[in-house]
Amino acid sequence: MKKAEMELRREIIARCLEMNVNGINQGTSGNVSARFEDRMLISPSATPYEALEPGMIASMALDDTSGAWEGPQKPSTEWRFHHSLLRERPDAGAVVHAHPTYCTTLAIARREIPACHYMIAAFGGNNVRCAGYARFGTEELSAMAVEAMRDRTACLLANHGMIAIGETLAKAMWRAVELETIARQYYLSLQLDRQIILTDGEVDETIAAFKGYGLQDDAERPPKSKRQKAPARGKTAA
Numbered sequence: 001m002k003k004a005e006m007e008l009r010r011e012i013i014a015r016c017l018e019m020n021v022n023g024i025n026q027g028t029s030g031n032v033s034a035r036f037e038d039r040m041l042i043s044p045s046a047t048p049y050e051a052l053e054p055g056m057i058a059s060m061a062l063d064d065t066s067g068a069w070e071g072p073q074k075p076s077t078e079w080r081f082h083h084s085l086l087r088e089r090p091d092a093g094a095v096v097h098a099h100p101t102y103c104t105t106l107a108i109a110r111r112e113i114p115a116c117h118y119m120i121a122a123f124g125g126n127n128v129r130c131a132g133y134a135r136f137g138t139e140e141l142s143a144m145a146v147e148a149m150r151d152r153t154a155c156l157l158a159n160h161g162m163i164a165i166g167e168t169l170a171k172a173m174w175r176a177v178e179l180e181t182i183a184r185q186y187y188l189s190l191q192l193d194r195q196i197i198l199t200d201g202e203v204d205e206t207i208a209a210f211k212g213y214g215l216q217d218d219a220e221r222p223p224k225s226k227r228q229k230a231p232a233r234g235k236t237a238a
Contacts, residue, residue: 012041058074114126
């Protein structure tokens with residue numbers, strides 16, 4: 001097994017454990033997958049995260065939709081939407097699925113999450129849609145999830161939970177946590193008399209601003225000669 005694949009398998013296990021530590025999942029109801037070359041690596045079905053080992057992560061070819069896998073344990077029962085998203089979305093390097101309380105509460109009410117907070121832009125548009133209901137693990141559920149995530153990076157699943165994707169496992173997990181945070185804020189706002197929803201223009205402005213978020217512009221940096229140097233070890237700045 002390649003070193004990079006082993007490291008990715010270990011990270012999948014770490015992210016599964018992180019879901020429960022962060023409180024966005026309970027037991028083994030969530031699942032995590034990641035793209036490795038032309039295959040999908042995914043957490044196995046009904047196995048306690050604490051008992052997972054790298055060799056137990058299932059491997060599935062992305063060009064094979066039959067459900068065949070390699071590994072000692074079968075993949076998560078939700079492998080279909082993981083597989084479809086990694087196969088059809090070039091921007092998806094990883095998928096996180098969980099049953100966080102506030103996302104699931106809104107999904108039970110069949111509510112999408114509107115632009116109640118500017119961070120909705122982190123999911124690609126002015127809302128996070130709620131896919132229709134189908135039994136877990138079915139092709140029908142996979143198809144509805146993929147459609148709900150068209151031009152989005154997350155969705156709710158009716159009476160079920162949520163899905164988030166990212167270029168990396170870290171980004172997918174960040175989106176999953178952020179989605180539950182916004183779901184909680186929106187749910188609490190529903191207890192008040194009204195909510196002020198951002199306009200499409202305000203969301204578009206945020207999406208544009210996100211494109212440069214965290215980037216350093218060399219043109220705005222002072223010349224090297226004017227940059228303050230750190231004091232030498234053992235000395236303090238004046």
